[in-house]
Amino acid sequence: PPPPPPPVPQNRPPCRRDSTDAKPQRLHLGLFEIGRPLGKGKFGRVYLVKHRQSGFLCALKVLEKAQIARENAEVHVRREIEVHGVLRHPGVLGFYNWFHDSRRIYLILEYAAGGELYRSLQKEGRFPERRAAKYAAQVAAALRYLHSKNVMHRDIKPENILVGLYGELKLADFGYSVHSPSNRRDTLCGTLDYLPPEMLAASKADYSRAIDQWTLGVLTYEFLTGEAPFEDSPLSTKRRIVSGDMKPLPASVSREAKDFVHSLLVLDPSKRLSFDDALEHPWILKHCDAE
Ligand SMILES: CCc1cccc(CC)c1NC(=O)n1cc2c(c1)/C(=N\C(=O)c1ccc(N3CCN(C)CC3)cc1)N=N2
Numbered sequence: 397p398p399p400p401p402p403p404v405p406q407n408r409p410p411c412r413r414d415s416t417d418a419k420p421q422r423l424h425l426g427l428f429e430i431g432r433p434l435g436k437g438k439f440g441r442v443y444l445v446k447h448r449q450s451g452f453l454c455a456l457k458v459l460e461k462a463q464i465a466r467e468n469a470e471v472h473v474r475r476e477i478e479v480h481g482v483l484r485h486p487g488v489l490g491f492y493n494w495f496h497d498s499r500r501i502y503l504i505l506e507y508a509a510g511g512e513l514y515r516s517l518q519k520e521g522r523f524p525e526r527r528a529a530k531y532a533a534q535v536a537a538a539l540r541y542l543h544s545k546n547v548m549h550r551d552i553k554p555e556n557i558l559v560g561l562y563g564e565l566k567l568a569d570f571g572y573s574v575h576s577p578s579n580r581r582d583t584l585c586g587t588l589d590y591l592p593p594e595m596l597a598a599s600k601a602d603y604s605r606a607i608d609q610w611t612l613g614v615l616t617y618e619f620l621t622g623e624a625p626f627e628d629s630p631l632s633t634k635r636r637i638v639s640g641d642m643k644p645l646p647a648s649v650s651r652e653a654k655d656f657v658h659s660l661l662v663l664d665p666s667k668r669l670s671f672d673d674a675l676e677h678p679w680i681l682k683h684c685d686a687e
Pocket residue numbers: 434435436437438440441442455457505506507508509510511512555556557558568569
């Protein structure tokens with residue numbers, strides 16, 4: 397089971413949509429003191445900001461409307477707001493509110509003080525099994541929550557996972573997410589590494605939920621080795637994925653860890669480990685019980 401969520405800061409985010417203040421105030425940039433830039437993406441940058449009135453720290457994601465239009469990404473941004481906006485879970489980056497002006501869209505998000513997970517993975521190469529197991533449990537719990545809300549993330553990778561103040565993981569960037577059942581055949585973009593075989597195959601059956609189970613397997617493999625299991629030249633990556641021929645895990649990896657990953661990277665989507673079973677797997681219990 398994932399670690400207990402961190403204590404909720406006394407001063408709850410003031411700009412959250414449903415905060416109990418009497419009259420919901422119009423949100424605008426002047427309400428925030430802009431701090432250091434935290435990162436940048438295709439449509440804009442994210443800044444550490446302080447809500448002047450409450451002193452509450454948030455992350456302000458600033459998206460340029462012109463850039464969104466140039467990339468034809470209105471749907472992507474709309475999904476990020478619609479889907480992310482209804483989620484509330486310790487393993488999902490908080491989405492407090494949003495507003496826009498003539499040139500930009502502003503998303504008021506939870507500040508994840510630990511930064512981007514992929515940078516830690518890059519810096520450390522790979523994670524010790526105890527840490528990999530804790531992370532896998534947190535992602536499994538967050539994905540189980542998403543699926544309980546009929547949401548599939550569909551773009552889980554270290555680049556889209558942030559680290560909170562207490563070292564806990566937070567799924568972020570819901571631009572590719574959908575409420576399932578979805579029109580499955582929409583764009584297959586982004587890296588092939590994380591796509592499960594059924595998304596590359598021509599099958600019509602809709603295993604939308606099992607996609608995130610496969611991705612949890614890829615993610616855990618990457619925590620343990622620092623590489624994606626099917627990483628290769630693009631052509632053979634596709635061939636490797638559809639034949640389920642993943643690169644072997646190093647001998648140093650424990651039998652339980654191998655069993656956990658192999659139970660998720662199963663070609664037949666109906667046979668993949670469910671998130672409930674993943675959270676009860678011996679490898680997870682071994683590392684997550686003893687705090
Ligand atoms: C616009 C940027 C973007 C594009 C696409 C996808 C995503 C989600 C990952 C994002 N980021 C995003 O939405 N983000 C929402 C966020 C957010 C990013 C964030 N924190 C950080 O990015 C961050 C980075 C480095 C950091 N330090 C690095 C150095 N260390 C020594 C101390 C800690 C501490 C925090 N908090 N909420």
